[in-house]
Amino acid sequence: MTQQPGHAGTPATADALPPRAGRTGWWRDAVIYQVYPRSFADADGDGMGDLAGVRSRLPYLARLGVDAVWLSPFYASPQADAGYDVTDYRAVDPRLGSLPDAAALIGEAHRLGLRVIVDIVPNHSSDRHPWFQQALDEGPGSPCRARYHFRPGRGEDGELPPNDWESVFGGPAWTRVKESDGSPGEWYLHLFAPEQPDFDWQHPAVHDEFRTVLRFWLDMGVDGFRIDVAHGLVKAPGLPDTGESGQLRLLGNARLPFFDQDGVHEIYRDWRRVLEEYPGERIGVAEAWTPDSGRTARYVRPDELHQAFNFHYLQTGWDAGALRAVVDESLEAMRPVGAPATWVLSNHDVVRHRTRLGGGLARARAAALLMLALPGSAYVYQGEELGLPEVTDLPDAVRQDPSFFRDNGQDGLRDGCRVPLPWEQRGPSFGFGAAGSWLPQPGEWGELSVAAQSDRPDSTLELYRTALRLRREHPGLGAGDAVEWLPAPDGVLAFRRGTFVCTANTGEETAELPYVPGELLLASGPYDGGTSLPADTTAWWSTGPDGEKPGQDAAGAAGTGA
Structure with a gap:
């Protein structure tokens, strides 16, 4: 049964902070809360979070004091990589809801003064996307294969991958297909899982498709897009070898022929023009892994996107000298392009900062206040306001991160930051849903739940609520470009x-x-x-x-x- 607002841990809308939706440049100092829909709230009791569950908990986010909600992908998907493998960018995965559910969520968020940012995944599709399936059926040289990176292999019989590129998830970045006659055929590029073939952004049909996808969701009322792998859309001409043998890492900053190529910027100039067709300051946010803050700043020049994630700050340890250096570097890089710096401590791809920084809850709380004091925009990942630690002891049998199952891949720790949230102190899933949860929650999480922490002055939840209220009220906090x-x-x-x-x-x-x-x-x-x-x-x-x-x-x- 759908959960309703107003029960423990979900205050009525009257408790929400006054909306600031009418401000100009709202994104310059916005606190944006990342919702990972599979793990936020489960309304239908199937063990997986959904859009109706997110909608039921929006009053909690309004009371928390955030300005906007960023939703990780909820599109139609086989879920090979938790929704980052999309078959239809204009449909909601039935396990997560429907288009009417998405419209209702957007409408309710706006009523509460919250803006809505949705993920868009333009670097790759699912291998079950109709375009890719047609490409397989049509064979070498066909128009649909030109929308992806299909290439003949190297070696006497084409038995070797076209180049030495490695997948971020481990192993080669190429998979060989069987042609319609059953013979070994061409190879296709996938910088992530084999189920995620990369689009070839040299093809005009890819540009046209994503312009229509942007307009579809803008017409639905979304306030912006977080662009997955924004740095990866354009590959170097000729797809040259890297000459490297080390395994790529998530959030890496190496210079590579398939990341941070100059050609991506014309794409985002085009997208900026689409965003400006709509009223209300719709924004684009780049997930861009770059070698330095100067390269990141290129994504947020005045005619491109509005924000870019500051992964250099996220990767900095709890050290005064290192933190001061990255703050200075970040602010100096953004100042010439007139963009706000962004600050983030945790997300769905990294170990939660309570665990990663090594100092337990006290250090996590201190890091949060430091981040929220810096000039610009801040991102809060669901559950960090509860002080949740990384879950490091998940059984192998329950893991779903595709990188865990590939040789020489990542550590499989992305599952540990995606464990569903505890809302209540008791119950089979601590209020996440009527039944269990798709990843098991630690037994002690009831004491970290929203219900356990609400209105307890010394709790981490109340620390965040107070900090976000002060951030809105104090004239020295929020937007700016210097300390x-x-x-x-x-x-x-x-x-x-x-x-x-x-x-x-x-x-x-x-x-x-x-x-x-x-x-x-x-x-x-x-x-x-x-x-x-x-x-x-x-x-x-x-x-x-x-x-x-x-x-x-x-x-x-x-x-x-x-």
């Missing part, structure tokens, strides 16, 4: 933004601040607001007028924190 670094001891980051100051102790011992920055607004852990800042603790402060710079009297005696 003023303040004197601080080694291991401590301290910066000022107008009348706001953030101090973050990344060290393992209490640090002595050379000053009390102002009035304590919020701290990530127990802290009395004095000069002794505990380890793994971030504090937010409100100061006096802009001319009164905290710490200037003690500057000569303090370190840089870097």
Whole structure:
């Protein structure tokens, strides 16, 4: 039975923060919440999350204080890679709902003041997509094969792949097909799983198809698109060998002939023109793995996309010097193109930051406050506001990540960050749905559930709710392109933004601040607001007028924190 808003952990809409939907440039400081639909909420009780479940929990997100919801793929798919293998970009997978469910979700989100961003997957389709099936049927040299990367093999009988490219999921990036007469035939390119053949974006039909897909969902009312593998659409002419033998990694930043090619930018200029056909500042967000922030900035030039994920920040450890360097680099790279920096700690492809950063819940909370204090837009992955850890002990029999099943692939840890959310303290799936869940939840997750943490002042959920409220209210938080670094001891980051100051102790011992920055607004852990800042603790402060710079009297005696 469909879950309804208003029960434990899902406050009524009256509790939602006032919408800011009328703002211009809303995306410059937006906090965007990633929903992984399979694991968010299950309305029909089949063990897998769905769009009706997401809709039923939208009031929770409105009360949390986010500005927009980003939905991972929910399109028709065989689910070889959790929906990132699409057979129909204009249909909802029946396991997740229907087009009317999608329309209802978008409408309800807008009523609550939430914008909706949907995933689009333009680098590859499913191998069951009608175009690919037709390509197989028509054979070598056919028009449909030109929409993908089909090539003859190397070797005496074409028995070797066309080049040395490796799949991100492990093994060769090529699979050989059997032709209609049963003979070994051409090879096709798949930078991910074999079930995900790459489109050839040199073909005009591919461009035409995705323009119509964009308009289909814009007509449905979506506010933007997160573009999967945005850096991968164009391959270097001739598909040259890489000359490398090391296994590719998710979120890698190596220079490769199939990633971050200059030709992708004309595609996004074209997409920007489509977005600007619609009112309300519809946006494009690039998932682009690039060698450095300067290359990332190319995706968000004024005539291209609006945001690009900051993977360089996500990959930085809990170290004051490294964090300061990546913050400076990110802001400096975005400033010339007039785009906001983005900040993210977790997503559906990486180990949850509570586990990845190595310091447990205290460090995860401190990292969250630091991220939310930085100028620009922030992304929150579902469950990080509950302080969920990575699930590292899933049995092999329940894993579904395709990289886990390929030789020399990834570690299979993407399943561990995709375990369904706990909403209630008890029940077969802690309120995720009426039955079980498609991945098993740890038995102790009831105490991390929304119901267990709601209205408990010291909980991680209430920390996020308070931080997001302050982020909206304080004039020194949100949009911007600069921070003023303040004197601080080694291991401590301290910066000022107008009348706001953030101090973050990344060290393992209490640090002595050379000053009390102002009035304590919020701290990530127990802290009395004095000069002794505990380890793994971030504090937010409100100061006096802009001319009164905290710490200037003690500057000569303090370190840089870097």
